[in-house]
Amino acid sequence: MQNFEYLAPETLSEAVNLLAGNEGQTRVLAGGTDLIVQLRQGALSADHVLDVKHLPECNELGYAPSEGLTIGAAVPCHRIYNDGAIADAYPGLIDAAAIIGGIQVQGRATFGGNLCNASPSADSIPILIAYGAECVIAGPQGNRRVAVEDFCTAPGKNILEKGELLVALHLPSVQKSSGAHYLRFIPRYEMDIAVVGAGASVQLDEGGKMFVQARIGLAAVAPTPLFAREAGQLLSGKEVSEESIETAALAAQSIARPISDMRAPADYRKHLVKVLTRRALLGAIRRARGEFVPNAVQENGQ
Amino acid sequence: MLSLAGGREQVSVEGRTVREVIANLNRAHNGFRDRLCRDDKLKPTIAVVVDGEISSLGMRQKVSLESEVQFLPAMSGG
Amino acid sequence: MNSKAHVKTTINGEEMEFLCEPRQSLLEVLRDDLGLTGTKEGCNDGNCGACSVIIDNVLVNACLVFAVEIQGCRVFTIEGLASPEGLHPLQQKFLENASLQCGICTPGFLVAAKALLDHNPDPTEHEVRHWLAGNLCRCTGYDKIVRAVLKAAEVGRETTAPAGSSN
């Protein structure tokens, strides 16, 4: 690894100034679970590494039922799933937080970093899309907010301009009779990169019989994580039934354009999109109805 | 090997050691020694099994009148 | 640029200072500069858990931490697990249950298991397996490791005093 200058600013403005003003390549360090590996392998280079863990805004983990959830870009997974109120309100988020790497990786890895790394197979992104999360971005021209589904532009690429920094993610407050679920397919039972990932959130009517709305996000089936907008829209106002779920799953499958690689062949991935979308929707529906659906830590989880 | 022994898989010869067995084999079926040995040693790719046990003594391994002597490819183990 | 960073930290309860290049991982500094070779390197990319350490009560892989980042932190490594009075119950159960063969993954498993029991003193078998999934062992097939952790948890619950030194 080439040597670099380590920067640990303590205010956001200082961080933005450094990012905007530095000569050469400045890389942002949050949990480091992607960045350090990429620097070590020579996939990325850095003249400066800017650690955002000392920025208060990036460390915020704030939840209020009426306001929603704010996850600072430097908040590691373990803080999210160890917060009981958040785990109760956003179980779909916990599904993802509990399977990113092993426990050691979850001690460092952040949703913000997972998003900025912009891997098509990132486990946190489909469920953030399903929850309708927004990115809070600071930059030399001030703050801006961007929907998560619009953040990634290509493998390893995102919309951040020079000088810009992802500060936090914001999830809207949770509606009544709603539920969400993320699951991925991997050949082992832990520690793999998603072959396909699917996250779904649904809001049902009070009787739990009809879809009010639904959002579906997909991983590892395109150059960026996908928002299966139409698949979710197809469910609005529809009865909760095998047929409606199958229709949405087929719609999600239709937009998937996976590749073949060492992790799986494309046709297999395509097949899995339908299976996982259906299973994610079923899990989300059960949670919306107040039923227990285990995550990876809980017994019978996988 | 089979062609050397006229197609027979088992032949009987005398000898008190593997060296003598090979010498006697070679007398009966010319070419045997060259297949099995180099410089009065078994080739490294050849193992000799006497009465079911792979010998580490090679040409010096003693054999008895009733012994069964086999020549096998040496195994790579792990 | 080439100057080294000065880092003050606490390792296994002792205050320490060292100089390091920013590109050096915590694992590299522990092993090559501080002589704490009990923390093992298996993959150097966060996929085997052999370098498990606990930083401020959080289990992490030392290969995925820059040493400069631990300024002011409390670091716990395998060298801190036993006390002058004796072995930690986890260490004792690993020995009694033959939970190690070659032993290279053992420090990582012990540190990870300590973090688990600190966090959850009464784990189920599934919870143990989920928690330890980031630690690879190629020798044992995991059976005797999981059993030792479950037995150490029993010991921990039976003894009134907290087991071993906490971080």
Next chain:
Amino acid sequence: MSNASKNGNGNGKYKVIGTRPIRHDGVDKVTGRAAYGIDTHLGGMLYGQILRSPHPYARIRGIDTSKAKALKGVRAVITAADLPPSEADEVLNLVEGSFRLKDLRSNILADEKVFYQGHSVAAVAATNLHIAEEALQLIEVDYEILPHVDDVVAAMRDDAPLLHEDLTTKEFGEDTGKNSNIASHIQFKLGDLEKGFAESDIIVEEEFETASVHQGYIESHNATAEWKTDGQLTVWTSTQGAFGVQKQTAAILGLPVSKVRVVPMEIGGGFGGKIPVYLAPQAAILSKKCGHPVKIVMTRADVFRSTGPTPSSYVKVKLGADNSGKLLAAQATIAFAAGAFPGSPVGAGAVCVLSCYAIPNGLVDGYDVVLNRPRSAAYRAPGSTQVNLAVETLMDEIAVKLGMDPIELRLLNAAEEGTRRVDGAVYPVVGCRETLEQTKVHEHYLAPLSGPHQGRGVATGFWMNAGLKSTVTANVNEDGTVNLMEGSTDIGGSRASIAMQFAEVLGLPAEAVNPMVGDTASVGYTELTGGSRVTFATGWAAYEAAQEVKKILIGKAALYWETTEDEVRFEEGDFVHSTDPEKRLTFKELAGHLVDLGGPVVGTGAVDPNSGVGGSFTTCIADVEVDPETGKIKILRFTMIQDAGTAIHPSYVEGQMQGGSVQGIGWALNEEYFYNEGRMQNASFLDYRIPTCLDVPMIETVIVEVPHPDHPFGVRGVGEASIAPPPAAIANAIYDAVGIRLHELPMRPDRVLAACLAKEEAEAATANG
């Protein structure tokens, strides 16, 4: 079953053997104090790094190291030009095989050509690791890329790119003169094959393929070398055999063995993969050039790309049986991918393929094939797993076709004392039948399955086990303890199993023996830790050393009592005066008197037991659940039943069985070298998927004890056989669950799903037609 016992009680006739003491090296290993190869640190040490080929096959037109040499902090850069020249036919004979010195040197530093992605091309020593890494990027290699071949069947074709212009196919000591990638062809023949098949009522035949898999030890390869000005070279390394490293390093560097001392550090796993030398020669030359010790540790990616995977394979088997299930004939064709240089374990595969059964007529052909992949290395029961998949799947097919219980079918044909194997060897007392009988009555085998898409499979496996040279020296201390110096590096608790055999002879507690592993200058010649041989052969040496100590101590007791040796008996751990029962000395008491009884008490055991053909048999039971929508397999329950001969330390016997089982499960389901254009795509623990603890259940074990007829305690060795049958057992369980037969490893989810879908389609077509 008469003299077989179960679950490691040693037939109840021993005091120490069969107990479960805490291993002697345990405390160091749970406190982080044990020093492994990667922990070596010497004063003034420099760090080495290896430049490796990015291409699967290329000619090296030139290497320019000048920019690297000029980098601040770089002390030396070396290439193949720094190795001694090789004669074309120089051969190094090792117990693991015979190798052309030219090939061994080329694997250390490529000269004319690189034969695989990851092939070592140059090495650098610098003041720190990062500078050495930077220097690698400054070395310019001019490659002429050549068309490569990385598939074993393709490499055998006449039109395949040839790797070695001077390689011709050898057939049992005869050079065919044919230039080919087939380095050797071996053949075993028994009985009359045609007659056997003609008499068969049922014939099954299938082709199988298995992917390359890696040993996957958690500690990377490493070597630290110090070449002193007096010409003496010392190497500290993690190895399965210090004397093997000494031989290989000396040969590669053109030194007499006495100039090379190898210090075996603690070793973080091996499984066969730490027998070859990969780094010691480079570290040595770098050290010579810069006058400092040099340490090299491989990256994990280099471990995958450059060190011994087990061969990928093509195996075709045909079995014939009569209507009662009795096997009458068998034919097998086996091709193993040796990697860049000859030397796959295809011979062992050819022995193992039909080894579990009494088959009167058989023919086995084996091919050792070179191609553009790293030189393969041994991996636990090398060659046995690949061939086991084929035979044990076909045995299951026969059982299904005949409506027989699969264990009954195996019992009907089980190898036993007197059975002649296809390679001609005849079994002495073996435990094949006994493992099957234990399986038949095991609660797991009798338990019902609990849900849909679940299935159960069984398979039986074999490994031949090795003997080979071992040395143990015992020094009696005045406090009644014994220091035991032995030459076998301890990869999984063997210090304990050797010390316990020593202790058994002298009636000592295991704790009174302090076993240590010596370096090549401090202990007698000892072959590698491998072949399931250490507890067998080094344990035997410990037994002999103990006998010598006993004999000397009888003399000392006689001297103490001022009588003659024939007046002293050794009974129940005490030295007793035959005619004066008042005179009785414990071992400890006698040791306390040694200071006044003349010379020190030192016993030596130096043995070279024949390997024999006893070997170890094992049978396993696997329950799986198949997700029919995704093809994912879950292992629900797994039991391994193995003949240990005698279990010295049952916990570590179980550990070997459990570890082998899980490696077999990994091989079955997910592990593989994934190649694209000759380049390995998944060279990390992220994408080379060894099982995690969430992937497997508890592994149940049954230790069967059918004592080895020759070993003083009946030990057989248990290290390897357990890896062989899991893939076939899982394949058979998948068939039981969803009715599909897979003929390719790994049985990845996408392959399982494809086979499930194909079956559905075929059934639909049948229903419609």
